[in-house]
Amino acid sequence: MxxxxxxxxxxxxxxxxxxxxxxxxxxxxxxxxxxxxxxxxxxxxxxxxxxxxxxxxxxxxxxxNRLKTAGLTFPEGIEFLPPKPEKEDSPEKLKKIAAPESRAESQKPRKSTRIKPPADALSLEDRLFYLLQPPLESWLQGQELIMPFEPFPYQFEGIAWLFSQNAALLADEMGLGKTMQMITAVRLLLRAGQVRRVLLVCPKPLIPNWQREFKLWAEEIPVTTIEGDSARRRLIWRMPGSHVFLANYELVVRDFQEMLLDQARAEGRRTGLSLDVDGLGRSLRSRKHVQQEKPPINTDADPANVHAPPKFDLVVLDEAQRIKNRDSLTGTVIRSIPRKRSVCLTGTPIENRPEEMASLFEFMGVVPPRGAPDIRQLTQLSESYVLRRTKDLVMTDLPPRFDRDEIIELAPAQKHAYQQAEQEGVIQLNEMGESISVQHVFELVLRLKQISNYDPLTGESSKLDRLRADMEEIADSGGKAILFSQWTKTLDWLDARLKEFNPLIYHGGVPTGKREPILTRFKEDDDAHILLMSYGTGAVGLNLQFAGYVFLYDRWWNPAVEDQAINRAHRIGATASQIIVSKFICKDTIEEKIDQVLQQKRELFARILGDGDNSNASLSLTASEIFGLFDLKARTGKGERKVTPEEAEAA
Amino acid sequence: MAGPKSNSGFHLGFLRVVEVGDDAFAGGLLVTNHLGRPLEFQCTTPVRPNRTQAILYGPTLKPFVWSELIGKTLHARVDVKPQLILVDQPALLELREHVPAPVACLVDGDPRSSELADVTRLQVGRNLLRFHTEFPEDRDIAAAGVERVSADADLLEPLERVTEALRETLRSGSAA
Structure with a gap:
C-alpha cells in the first residue's frame, strides 16, 4: 500500500x-x-x-561516488601526461535520457592474434600491459612496421608468444620460420621499449643467414656482428648505441670466459670460472652459503666496473641444443651472461635424452641451477615455456614431402668386398674376446657403410648408378637436389663422377668466406643441379627451399639430424611443388639394420615431444644395440654406455 | 625506439561497459594513439545499483550508471585525455553531456545507420561513426583529428581489448 x-x-x-x-x-x-x-x-x-x-x-x-578505478599508464603514454591534473568541467545538469539499448556484439569475425600475458606475470599491471597491446596483425600491417611478406597465422602466434615471455623455448620444427619469428619479436620488443640490448648467439655458419634475414625482416635494425681479433671484439662488446649483437658460440664462450676471469681478478677472487651467481643473478653456491650471498651482479649500476661482462636485456640462443650438456664450458659460460630475458631456438630440443631439456630450462631460468626435474615436471614446464609446432599441424600449404626408401642391391664387386670385410671384421671382433669395445664395432660399421657407398677398389657403386638415373630426370626437368653424406671423402668422390650435373660442394672443409657464394650459385645457376653437403655443415639453419629433391646417400645415427637435413629444402617459401626425399639403403647390409634402429628411435622421439610421454628410455644407440648389429659370439654387455654421433664420427 | 615525437598526437579513447553478474556494471577506458597503441587504461570496480536505486531510476538507470557514473569517472581519471571517445554501446553516447571531448558510437551493421543525417555520421577507418545529435560540431572536430587514423583501421578491435582487460581485472579481483 x-x-x-x-x-x-x-x-x-x-x-x-x-x-x-x-x-x-x-x-x-x-x-x-x-x-x-x-x-x-x-x-x-x-x-x-x-x-x-x-x-x-x-x-x-x-x-x-564510491566508484573505484584501477588502471595503468603505458610507457608511451607518459609523455602525454599533463603537467598538472586537468580541471574537470562537469555540467551537472541532466538531460532527457534516451531509452537504453544494448548493441549486439561484434558483427564480423576477424583474424587477429592477441598477445597473451605470460603465465608467470602475476601483477595485474603486467597482465594488462600485454592484454591491451593491439593485435599483431594491425601492429605489423599498420604504418609502424613494414613486413616484406605476410606471416602465417601460426607465425603471428609465435611472435606474440615470444614478445610476452621472459623465458621461452621456441621449438618449431625446422622450416617453420623460427628466425623470422624471433627477428620480428625482437623488433617489437625494441619498439615497445621492452629491451634495449639483444645478444643473438648462433653457430658460426649461420651468421650470414641471420644477417640476411635481419636485413629482410627488420631493415631498420642495425646488427653488430662480433668478429675480428680479441682487442677489437672487446671494443665491440662494449660499444654503446648498438641494439642487436650477433655472435657465434665459440667467440661468446671465449670472450665471456675472459671477461669473467678479468672480473674475478679485479675483485680479488681466485675462483676463476667457478661462479657465484649465474647470468640471471641466481646463486650457484650451496644452500649454506646463500644467506651471506651478495645481491645479483648489476654492472649497469657501476659504470666504473669495466671488468664486468656486458649486460643484455635479451639473450637468444639459436640451435640451443649446443648447451644441452650442462657441465660443458659452453653451457656454463652461456648461462653466466648477465641478462633479463632468455630465449632458446631449436628444432630439436631433445636430440637424445629428455634430460637435455633441463639444461635449456636452466638457461631460461625456469629450473633452479643444478635442478633435476623429472619427466613429469619437464612436461609441465614445457606447457608454459615451450612452443612447438610441427609442419603437418600448421602448414597445410607447405608442399607435400614424400619419403621413399630406395632399397638398392649391392653391385657384384661391391657385394664381394662387403661380405669379405664383414666376415673378416666379425672374426677379428670375435678373436678379441673380452677386450672388445664399442669402438671396435663402430670401426667395422663405418667400414661397411663406406663400402656400401662405393667399393674403394673398383669404384663400383650401385648407389651412384641409382643417383645418376634419378639426377638425369631431375636435371631434365630443371630441378635441383641436395645430397647428404656423412663423409666429405664420399662427397669428393661423387663430385668427380657427377660432372654433367655441375655439382657444388659444401662441407666443413670449405672456408667460411667461400660458403655463401656456393649457396648463391646453387640458387641462381640453372645448370647447377646438385649440392653435395655433409650432415655436419649442411644440416643446420640454411635455407635451400628451392630444391625439390633430397638424397640421403648414407644415413646419420640420429634421426633428428636427418630431419634437419631434409628440412633445408622442406620449409616455408619452398618453391618446389613437392619435396622428394630419397634415402639410400643397401639391401642385406648394415644400413638396413641401422635403418630399423633409426625407425624405432624416431617413434620414441615423437612420443616424448608429442604428449610428454613419461618414457625414460634413452634415445641413443646403446652399446648392446651396437653389438646387436652383428652376430657376435662375445658380447661383453657391460656397456649401456651411450654412443653419440660425435663419437661415431671420431671413430 | 620510436614513437610520437610531439605532444600533438591524436588520442582515441575506447570506452566499454560490461555487465558483471546480476545487474552490476564495470567500465574500462583505453586511451591509444592514432595507430591503436595503448597509452593508458583505467577501469572501474563493479557498480551494483541497489533495489531502491533500480526502482527510482527506472529505465534511466542504465544510461545514468553507464555514462555519468562510469564514463565520466573514467574520463576524469585518465591522465592522457582522449580527443575522441569511441563506444559501441549507444547508451554511452550520453557521456557527451558530461565530458568535453566528442563521443562517437560505432554503428556498423545497424540498418538504421544509412538513415542518419550527414552531420551526425562519419566514416573512420573501416567503421561508421554516429555522433550525439545535440553536439553538431563534434563531427567536424573528430573529422579533423582522425585524418591520421589509417583507412584500414578497425575501431571495434580496441573495444575488444577493453572487454578482455576488464575480464582480467575482475578475475583478479584486485581492482581496488
Missing part, C-alpha cells in the same frame, strides 16, 4: 508536490524501500518544483 503510493508519487512526479530530496541518505537500507517510505509524512514539509527531476539525482550521489 505504502509502496504504491510512493511509486505513484515518483513516477508521476507532478502529482506529489514535493520529494524528500534531503532524505536520500546512505542510511536507506538495501533490503527495501520501507525505511525511506516510512518517512513519507515529511513530504509535506518541503516543496519541490514540478520539474523536480533535476534535483532528484544529486541527492543520491553519495551512493554512487
Amino acid at each position: 505504502e509502496t504504491d503510493a510512493h511509486s505513484r508519487g515518483d513516477a508521476a512526479g507532478c502529482e506529489t508536490t514535493s520529494l524528500p530530496l534531503s532524505v536520500g541518505t546512505p542510511d536507506v537500507p538495501v533490503t527495501g524501500v520501507n525505511g525511506a517510505l516510512r518517512r513519507l509524512p515529511r513530504i509535506e514539509t518541503q516543496a519541490a518544483s514540478l520539474l523536480g527531476k533535476a534535483g532528484f539525482v544529486p541527492s543520491w550521489k553519495p551512493y554512487w
